[in-house]
Amino acid sequence: MQPGRVTGFLGPNGAGKSTTMRMVVGLDRPTSGSVTVNGKHYRDHKAPLREVGVLLDAKAIHTGRSAYNHLLAMAATSSIPASRVREVISLTGLETVARKRVGGFSLGMGQRLGIAAALLGDPATLILDEPVNGLDPEGEQWVRQLVRRLAGEGRTIMLSSHLMSEMAVTADHLIVLGRGRVIADAPVAELIGAATGKTVRVRTPYAPELAALFVRPDVSVTRSGADLLEIVGVSAADIGNQAARAGIALHELTPVSASLEEAYLALTQNDVEYRTGTTTDDPGAVDPRSATDLMERVR
Amino acid sequence: MSTSAPTIAPTFVASGSGLSFAGLLRSEWIKLRTVRSTLWSYATVILISVGMAALMAASFGAGGSQIPADAQVAFVSQAATFGVFFGQLVVAVLGVLAISGEYTTGMIRSSATAAPRRLPMLAAKAVVLLVCTFVVGLVSTVASYLVASPILAGTGVSASITDPDLFLPLLGGALYLALVSVFALGNGAILRSSAGGIAAALGILLLLPIALLMIPADWAADPMPYLISTAGLGIFGLNAFGPPLAEVWQNVLVVLGWVAVSLGGAGVLLRRRDA
Numbered sequence: 001m002q003p004g005r006v007t008g009f010l011g012p013n014g015a016g017k018s019t020t021m022r023m024v025v026g027l028d029r030p031t032s033g034s035v036t037v038n039g040k041h042y043r044d045h046k047a048p049l050r051e052v053g054v055l056l057d058a059k060a061i062h063t064g065r066s067a068y069n070h071l072l073a074m075a076a077t078s079s080i081p082a083s084r085v086r087e088v089i090s091l092t093g094l095e096t097v098a099r100k101r102v103g104g105f106s107l108g109m110g111q112r113l114g115i116a117a118a119l120l121g122d123p124a125t126l127i128l129d130e131p132v133n134g135l136d137p138e139g140e141q142w143v144r145q146l147v148r149r150l151a152g153e154g155r156t157i158m159l160s161s162h163l164m165s166e167m168a169v170t171a172d173h174l175i176v177l178g179r180g181r182v183i184a185d186a187p188v189a190e191l192i193g194a195a196t197g198k199t200v201r202v203r204t205p206y207a208p209e210l211a212a213l214f215v216r217p218d219v220s221v222t223r224s225g226a227d228l229l230e231i232v233g234v235s236a237a238d239i240g241n242q243a244a245r246a247g248i249a250l251h252e253l254t255p256v257s258a259s260l261e262e263a264y265l266a267l268t269q270n271d272v273e274y275r276t277g278t279t280t281d282d283p284g285a286v287d288p289r290s291a292t293d294l295m296e297r298v299r
Numbered sequence: 300m301s302t303s304a305p306t307i308a309p310t311f312v313a314s315g316s317g318l319s320f321a322g323l324l325r326s327e328w329i330k331l332r333t334v335r336s337t338l339w340s341y342a343t344v345i346l347i348s349v350g351m352a353a354l355m356a357a358s359f360g361a362g363g364s365q366i367p368a369d370a371q372v373a374f375v376s377q378a379a380t381f382g383v384f385f386g387q388l389v390v391a392v393l394g395v396l397a398i399s400g401e402y403t404t405g406m407i408r409s410s411a412t413a414a415p416r417r418l419p420m421l422a423a424k425a426v427v428l429l430v431c432t433f434v435v436g437l438v439s440t441v442a443s444y445l446v447a448s449p450i451l452a453g454t455g456v457s458a459s460i461t462d463p464d465l466f467l468p469l470l471g472g473a474l475y476l477a478l479v480s481v482f483a484l485g486n487g488a489i490l491r492s493s494a495g496g497i498a499a500a501l502g503i504l505l506l507l508p509i510a511l512l513m514i515p516a517d518w519a520a521d522p523m524p525y526l527i528s529t530a531g532l533g534i535f536g537l538n539a540f541g542p543p544l545a546e547v548w549q550n551v552l553v554v555l556g557w558v559a560v561s562l563g564g565a566g567v568l569l570r571r572r573d574a
Contacts (some may be wrong), residue, residue: 043415048415065330078322079316079321167304
């Protein structure tokens with residue numbers, strides 16, 4: 001993870017996104033290994049709120065206390081002044097409800113309060129678990145702009161979501177988790193590129209003739225219409241060149257760009273933990289064989 | 300991580316000087332005073348105490364001047380501290396809620412991210428609760444004295460608050476209330492549930508001595524002075540379940556023992572468990 005960049009944390013339910021984030025701030029202890037933040041355990045930092053701001057759970061707030069008092073109590077631990085509390089309240093648009101008890105807050109207001117708490121210490125690193133959860137479209141837009149702005153200020157931001165559309169517009173870099181393992185760690189564009197680019201849609205009246213040119217083990221050709229072929233494994237340029245050499249007229253030659261959603265599904269299809277009709281007795285497993293085992297059991 | 304991001308020098312406002320025990324105390328003080336249950340509980344403690352004192356004083360017949368002076372002081376002291384017996388149940392509930400409320404609402408996760416070390420957080424909570432409950436307890440016993448004293452003076456019973464036999468029990472009652480609240484805090488931290496913590500604290504304070512009283516065997520009387528409530532009431536000279544130990548300091552030690560076990564257990568479990 002790098003300053004100024006938004007790293008997305010993507011994975012199916014139970015993949016370990018939240019657990020990883022909880023371990024960073026020491027809410028959960030790893031069964032083996034350790035997690036350090038800027039070289040130290042989170043609990044060993046002199047000013048933990050200034051190191052990392054976390055939003056793990058919008059409901060981690062005493063329902064009987066007002067938003068202002070909640071933030072004030074959190075700020076007091078690190079001697080953060082009340083002026084900063086008022087700053088984060090206005091930054092998150094909570095001025096009108098700040099004196100009301102949190103118990104009556106909607107999920108969206110709870111998320112804003114959670115983000116306000118994460119920003120209290122003006123941290124260089126922010127960890128936001130599902131920040132758009134429960135927000136209306138306007139709220140989603142607000143979170144997206146806030147996250148981009150915070151990254152623009154040079155902060156390191158780690159964002160989790162199961163909403164691919166959200167990741168596509170907000171994150172720069174993605175880490176994909178499945179069953180407790182990292183299954184991909186790459187820039188968003190690269191991930192989409194990896195799952196796409198390979199498929200080229202070709203429309204030609206001479207479909208059988210063109211298909212015959214690509215009878216190779218590393219290429220798969222699917223005929224999806226009388227004049228339509230889907231070719232995987234050859235670039236659009238190669239197809240065009242070879243067709244020209246063979247004198248085959250092409251009416252369409254389109255590299256199909258998959259969405260992030262498809263890239264994600266391609267990556268995680270072996271790793272969905274709670275698959276209908278199967279049970280697994282080792283949900284927290286980090287054994288690389290377990291996904292294969294599961295697939296075998298499915299079959 | 301292969302891509303290089305443009306390096307922008309972070310321009311953050313330095314905010315706060317970092318964790319300190321003073322900061323934790325301030326945070327726990329804000330937490331305690333900003334929930335309604337605290338205000339209600341403390342108000343109840345004072346009202347019960349004053350009400351009980353007034354009732355006891357009013358029910359005393361005439362002719363008080365006939366009884367010896369030290370018995371007069373003892374009676375005034377008893378009237379002023381009788382409410383502590385009921386007040387202990389209220390502050391026990393408050394003590395449990397001070398931490399179980401964090402677990403049931405999820406607040407504990409916010410607390411743990413702000414102050415990741417669990418033991419200082421528990422210690423700060425205990426100190427704040429102890430001090431606040433002591434102050435409220437002292438207000439309630441002194442107010443009870445101030446209410447009972449003029450009523451009793453009308454019947455000829457009088458005692459001066461400067462008499463150690465009177466002001467020490469007033470302080471003792473407040474001390475016991477404060478210790479009960481942190482004993483209950485430990486219960487709440489161990490059980491992490493409001494219902495469970497309250498049941499455990501009230502069970503130990505109230506049901507344990509009553510159960511012992513109901514056992515017909517002779518040995519059942521032996522552990523009685525070592526129960527937290529018997530010893531605690533003994534600090535200010537109240538005898539509800541059986542005779543406490545003879546000396547006030549012995550009774551204080553017994554209560555401190557119960558508090559130490561409760562908070563010690565809470566501390567060990569807090570360190571070991573995930574928040």
